[in-house]
Amino acid sequence: xxxxxxxxxxxxxxxxxxxxxxxxxxxxxxxxxxxxxxxxxxxxxxxxxxxxxxxxxxxxxxxxxxxxxxxxxxxxxxxxxxxxxxxxxxxxxxxxxxxxxxxxxxxxxxxxxxxxxxxxxxxxxxxxxxxxxxxxxxxxxxxxxxxxxxxxxxxxxxxxxxxxxxxxxxxxxxxxxxxxxxxxxxxxxxxxxxxxxxxxxxxxxxxxxxxxxxxxxxxxxxxxxxxxxxxxxxxxxxxxxxxxxxxxxxxxxxxxxxxxxxxxxxxxxxxxxxxxxxxxxxxxxxxxxxxxxxxxxxxxxxxxxxxxxxxxxxxxxxxxxxxxxxxxxxxxxxxxxxxxxxxxxxxxxxxxxxxxxxxxxxxxxxxxxxxxxxxxxxxxxxxxxxxxxxxxxxxxxxxxxxxxxxxxxxxxxxxxxxxxxxxxxxxxxxxxxxxxxxxxxxxxxxxxxxxxxxxxxxxxxxxxxxxxxxxxxxxxxxxxxxxxxxxxxxxxxxxxxxxxxxxxxxxxxxxxxxxxxxxxxxxxxxxxxxxxxxxxxxxxxxxxxxxxxxxxxxxxxxxxxxxxxxxx
Amino acid sequence: xxxxxxxxxxxxxxxxxxxxxxxxxxxxxxxxxxxxxxxxxxxxxxxxxxxxxxxxxxxxxxxxxxxxxxxxxxxxxxxxxxxxxxxxxxxxxxxxxxxxxxxxxxxxxxxxxxxxxxxxxxxxxxxxxxxxxxxxxxxxxxxxxxxxxxxxxxxxxxxxxxxxxxxxxxxxxxxxxxxxxxxxxxxxxxxxxxxxxxxxxxxxxxxxxxxxxxxxxxxxxxxxxxxxxxxxxxxxxxxxxxxxxxxxx
Amino acid sequence: xxxxxxxxxxxxxxxxxxxxxxxxxxxxxxxxxxxxxxxxxxxxxxxxxxxxxxxxxxxxxxxxxxxxxxxxxxxxxxxxxxxxxxxxxxxxxxxxxxxxxxxxxxxxxxxxxxxxxxxxxxxxxxxxxxxxxxxxxxxxx
Numbered sequence: 013x014x015x016x017x018x019x020x021x022x023x024x025x026x027x028x029x030x031x032x033x034x035x036x037x038x039x040x041x042x043x044x045x046x047x048x049x050x051x052x053x054x055x056x057x058x059x060x061x062x063x064x065x066x067x068x069x070x071x072x073x074x075x076x077x078x079x080x081x082x083x084x085x086x087x088x089x090x091x092x093x094x095x096x097x098x099x100x101x102x103x104x105x106x107x108x109x110x111x112x113x114x115x116x117x118x119x120x121x122x123x124x125x126x127x128x129x130x131x132x133x134x135x136x137x138x139x140x141x142x143x144x145x146x147x148x149x150x151x152x153x154x155x156x157x158x159x160x161x162x163x164x165x166x167x168x169x170x171x172x173x174x175x176x177x178x179x180x181x182x183x184x185x186x187x188x189x190x191x192x193x194x195x196x197x198x199x200x201x202x203x204x205x206x207x208x209x210x211x212x213x214x215x216x217x218x219x220x221x222x223x224x225x226x227x228x229x230x231x232x233x234x235x236x237x238x239x240x241x242x243x244x245x246x247x248x249x250x251x252x253x254x255x256x257x258x259x260x261x262x263x264x265x266x267x268x269x270x271x272x273x274x275x276x277x278x279x280x281x282x283x284x285x286x287x288x289x290x291x292x293x294x295x296x297x298x299x300x301x302x303x304x305x306x307x308x309x310x311x312x313x314x315x316x317x318x319x320x321x322x323x324x325x326x327x328x329x330x331x332x333x334x335x336x337x338x339x340x341x342x343x344x345x346x347x348x349x350x351x352x353x354x355x356x357x358x359x360x361x362x363x364x365x366x367x368x369x370x371x372x373x374x375x376x377x378x379x380x381x382x383x384x385x386x387x388x389x390x391x392x393x394x395x396x397x398x399x400x401x402x403x404x405x406x407x408x409x410x411x412x413x414x415x416x417x418x419x420x421x422x423x424x425x426x427x428x429x430x431x432x433x434x435x436x437x438x439x440x441x442x443x444x445x446x447x448x449x450x451x452x453x454x455x456x457x458x459x460x461x462x463x464x465x466x467x468x469x470x471x472x473x474x475x476x477x478x479x480x481x482x483x484x485x486x487x488x489x490x491x492x493x494x495x496x497x498x499x500x501x502x503x504x505x506x507x508x509x510x511x512x513x514x515x516x517x518x519x520x521x522x523x524x525x526x527x528x529x530x531x532x533x534x535x536x537x538x539x540x541x542x543x544x545x546x547x548x549x550x551x552x553x554x555x556x557x558x559x560x561x562x563x564x565x566x567x568x569x570x571x572x573x574x575x576x577x578x579x580x
Numbered sequence: 581x582x583x584x585x586x587x588x589x590x591x592x593x594x595x596x597x598x599x600x601x602x603x604x605x606x607x608x609x610x611x612x613x614x615x616x617x618x619x620x621x622x623x624x625x626x627x628x629x630x631x632x633x634x635x636x637x638x639x640x641x642x643x644x645x646x647x648x649x650x651x652x653x654x655x656x657x658x659x660x661x662x663x664x665x666x667x668x669x670x671x672x673x674x675x676x677x678x679x680x681x682x683x684x685x686x687x688x689x690x691x692x693x694x695x696x697x698x699x700x701x702x703x704x705x706x707x708x709x710x711x712x713x714x715x716x717x718x719x720x721x722x723x724x725x726x727x728x729x730x731x732x733x734x735x736x737x738x739x740x741x742x743x744x745x746x747x748x749x750x751x752x753x754x755x756x757x758x759x760x761x762x763x764x765x766x767x768x769x770x771x772x773x774x775x776x777x778x779x780x781x782x783x784x785x786x787x788x789x790x791x792x793x794x795x796x797x798x799x800x801x802x803x804x805x806x807x808x809x810x811x812x813x814x815x816x817x818x819x820x821x822x823x824x825x826x827x828x829x
Numbered sequence: 830x831x832x833x834x835x836x837x838x839x840x841x842x843x844x845x846x847x848x849x850x851x852x853x854x855x856x857x858x859x860x861x862x863x864x865x866x867x868x869x870x871x872x873x874x875x876x877x878x879x880x881x882x883x884x885x886x887x888x889x890x891x892x893x894x895x896x897x898x899x900x901x902x903x904x905x906x907x908x909x910x911x912x913x914x915x916x917x918x919x920x921x922x923x924x925x926x927x928x929x930x931x932x933x934x935x936x937x938x939x940x941x942x943x944x945x946x947x948x949x950x951x952x953x954x955x956x957x958x959x960x961x962x963x964x965x966x967x968x969x970x
Binding site: 051052054055056057059060104106107108110111112113115116117118119120121122123124141143146147150154155157158166189218219220252254255332335336339340341342450451452456494495496498499500501502503504507 | 594595596597613624625626628629630631632633634635636637638639640641642643644658681682683685687688692695696699700701702707708710713714715716717718719721722725726729730731732733758762765767768
Binding site: 593601651652674676678679745788789790791795804805808809812 | 858860
């Protein structure tokens with residue numbers, strides 16, 4: 013029994029998902045579009061992004077420069093055709109958001125303002141104060157409300173994809189408010205479910221960023237690409253992990269060690285605080301290892317000094333930084349420096365797609381952080397991600413709309429397949445009542461293992477340790493229990509499903525990291541400290557199997573830019 | 581009560597299991613800088629995993645974690661435990677004025693419908709083409725509406741509003757503030773279209789300027805100010821229409 | 830089969846945590862209480878209005894009625910009550926001026942003038958107009 017039926021179903025209501033829905037709705041008002049999200053769209057983690065959205069709009073900028081910055085920032089792992097398309101579409105998206113009401117910050121003449129950002133050779137990061145993600149998300153969300161052919165399912169959690177003969181039929185989803193499992197049929201499906209930072213204990217990510225969407229595609233047979241590349245943002249609050257924007261450095265902030273020296277002169281003297289994130293995170297950890305930071309390597313920090321920026325600039329361009337620091341640390345950035353250390357922030361990897369956001373499963377598309385096109389390669393430049401969500405969200409919406417129109421109405425699928433999936437999920441829920449293991453305990457062990465063994469610096473034996481921990485936890489996961497089995501808004505069931513996804517994603521990350529025996533971008537191995545273009549100028553593809561992820565390699569697409577040594 | 585420990589009395593209600601809500605006690609160890617949300621997560625991880633509540637960003641920007649703490653609407657990820665008197669138990673309940681789905685989770689359907697009702701999006705007679713570039717908007721034009729655009733939809737204002745508590749037909753502070761935000765945006769041309777909805781009995785005229793909404797708002801959106809300014813504007817409009825019906829306004 | 834989600838339940842019929850007494854919401858905090866006092870203060874104005882109307886009626890209904898009226902007004906209990914009504918009426922006017930900075934914020938050189946100052950200026954304006962009107966009346970009486 014099909015509960016609902018759509019032309020295009022989008023999982024995820026963040027910037028990418030909402031942008032896709034609007035693009036599809038504008039393509040044709042006859043398309044039935046659904047957005048299914050496990051939280052209300054305004055809670056999506058896009059909301060926490062602060063710095064800005066990069067686009068080559070200004071006269072002192074050009075597409076080739078933005079492309080080169082991005083490719084170099086990616087340590088030459090980005091697919092260059094993707095980057096070329098991205099830099100050309102980016103300006104249109106920023107203008108489009110202005111037309112939809114995004115309150116971009118302005119220069120005196122009323123035109124869009126820009127700020128400097130890490131790894132960008134000219135100022136091209138468009139900002140909405142220091143709450144760019146918040147404003148972008150709410151603008152997109154409020155804009156999406158006006159289209160009558162977009163329906164939303166708020167607080168529904170997709171438990172599995174229904175794929176028949178490598179073609180999308182629909183999804184099985186848990187309606188959180190009632191606890192019922194329903195089959196939603198669709199012609200095309202877009203995954204816009206965000207990243208997986210929550211597999212780490214210290215992360216800037218919100219509770220919702222568990223990689224559950226990636227796991228859906230992974231289990232259905234779509235490979236995950238470049239999972240070993242996890243970005244650690246240099247300036248997160250110690251212990252808590254929440255973010256102090258790169259914009260603070262863009263506006264002129266300094267990073268200093270305990271001797272009050274701007275230590276980046278030792279590592280990246282030409283760019284200093286405006287270097288790319290992976291280099292700066294490694295610099296901070298190295299300072300801690302060599303005793304020049306505050307505290308030890310695991311919990312220590314350095315200082316982000318913003319005092320010299322002055323009250324006026326801070327209140328106009330970085331008010332959120334002031335708020336966060338005062339609320340969570342009781343520190344006034346106008347008077348004292350802010351303690352910061354690297355925090356797990358962005359998943360460069362994700363569901364493998366081509367330049368048109370298509371996955372190997374027919375009718376399945378992916379965009380935003382959940383996908384790996386690949387735009388960001390081995391390291392993402394700050395402020396490229398918000399634009400990435402817009403460009404590839406729009407692309408997904410357009411491409412899936414055209415595909416849906418090409419599919420005939422009528423007998424969608426073999427409903428027996430959906431029914432059997434619903435039954436096995438129900439059986440799984442039942443089994444939880446008789447388990448013995450605690451979900452929070454397993455989750456805590458996983459996150460700790462990832463933090464300690466799969467962080468900024470990696471090596472073979474600690475990665476292997478992480479892998480064996482994950483395998484042990486997967487075994488324990490088969491025996492988890494829940495205390496309350498009533499179905500209305502059952503957070504235990506939700507946490508259990510999310511934990512299952514996190515374990516699989518973590519396994520893909522670690523296995524990919526073990527097999528990439530080189531250092532590139534954000535993936536640095538002490539036992540293989542150099543980049544190895546001969547063997548590894550390729551993306552890793554992790555395929556799901558019952559014995560664990562099977563890794564194969566896909567060469568990077570090169571067009572104009574020959575890989576060079578990444579020097580700043 | 582031991583120092584470094586606090587007792588939480590948390591409202592529990594599981595439909596099907598309970599007929600009505602009741603308070604359940606939990607003892608939580610406290611530390612410097614701990615927020616109410618941290619205490620709730622301790623309860624969920626160590627004491628009672630069945631406790632349902634919403635949270636995500638932990639930095640006061642997603643709006644998920646609004647709850648009633650000691651009778652006041654609060655964003656629990658920003659609410660310091662040490663700000664409360666820890667000799668007494670801290671009472672944590674779902675946001676008042678909303679139907680409860682379970683435990684501390686409330687139903688937000690009403691607000692989502694109201695956002696659509698007030699047409700909180702840019703309305704223009706005609707869109708300018710993308711090739712024209714951005715609309716020109718000076719910093720002072722931006723400042724005219726920017727604080728009203730800072731609403732994170734946390735619903736603390738609806739929880740604080742006694743009028744909404746007595747009559748859920750009232751469109752409410754956040755929705756009206758967002759509509760006003762679009763009215764003030766120089767890129768928008770939809771003021772006249774929003775007027776009938778805002779100038780209705782369930783719109784601004786239901787408000788009696790208690791002002792508690794502005795007081796509890798964590799992001800300075802100032803919904804009370806937005807509503808009173810709209811009242812003045814509509815009153816002026818009505819006066820002109822009645823006294824000088826020939827003027828075009 | 831539909832493409833719109835069913836209305837799961839009519840949300841107005843969902844459970845609501847019962848409030849002990851919804852009539853006493855205004856005792857919850859200081860601001861709610863001062864709101865109620867502000868709203869009640871209009872009674873002071875209303876009572877004075879009624880007294881004036883009675884006075885006008887009585888002025889045209891003969892000496893005896895007028896003397897009765899004056900005796901009533903001189904009653905010490907009534908005078909005491911009048912002090913309270915006057916306090917309410919003044920509260921009504923003072924809090925009315927709170928609206929001025931809310932509906933018409935004034936900016937000089939980009940900085941907003943404090944609400945307290947705008948409120949104070951409103952009060953001074955009110956006092957000034959009152960003095961002028963009183964002066965005019967007394968000149969002609």
